[in-house]
Amino acid sequence: MSKELDDFLSGKSEHTQMLFDHFIQTYKTIGKIEILPAKTMIGIGNGHKRVAYITQLGKNFIHVVFPFKQPYNDNLCFQKIAQVPDDNKQFNHHFRMLLSEDINAEVMDFMKLAYTEEGKK
Numbered sequence: 001m002s003k004e005l006d007d008f009l010s011g012k013s014e015h016t017q018m019l020f021d022h023f024i025q026t027y028k029t030i031g032k033i034e035i036l037p038a039k040t041m042i043g044i045g046n047g048h049k050r051v052a053y054i055t056q057l058g059k060n061f062i063h064v065v066f067p068f069k070q071p072y073n074d075n076l077c078f079q080k081i082a083q084v085p086d087d088n089k090q091f092n093h094h095f096r097m098l099l100s101e102d103i104n105a106e107v108m109d110f111m112k113l114a115y116t117e118e119g120k121k
Contacts, residue, residue: 004037012057019062020054022100026108027052030115051114066093066114077107 009017027033027044033051036043042054056063071081071091080094095107103111 005035005042008037008042008057013059015060016057016062019097019100020057023054023062023064023097023103026103027111027115030108030112033115046115052111061096061098064095064097066095066110067091068093068114068117072110075106075110077102077104077110 009020012020024033024035024044031046034045034047036045036050040055043050044052044054050067053065053067054062055065066078067084067090069089069091071083072078072093073081075093077095078093079096082092082094084090084092093110095102095110097103
């Protein structure tokens with residue numbers, strides 16, 4: 001872990017750290033990923049593009065944003081879908097993970113889609 005990643009996780013509850021680890025380990029079952037800490041969030045990349053962003057590490061949750069080229073409104077896992085302003089090709093899908101079981105078959109399908117969808121870096 002880089003110092004920047006340690007900075008994100010420092011002081012977080014064991015539960016939140018477990019959720020983060022579970023999310024990362026689950027993504028590694030889909031394919032090779034890279035963890036890309038930035039100033040305000042942690043990007044998850046597949047070597048070609050960012051496939052997800054961890055935007056918040058809360059007391060008992062992690063908040064993940066999946067960028068897609070279109071909105072996937074027919075779902076049970078996203079709490080919000082928002083088009084990026086001035087970008088008609090990116091729709092951010094917001095997922096809040098409270099328990100490791102929140103990564104169910106539906107979420108796995110979206111994780112795989114984000115990983116394999118062609119898009120900008």
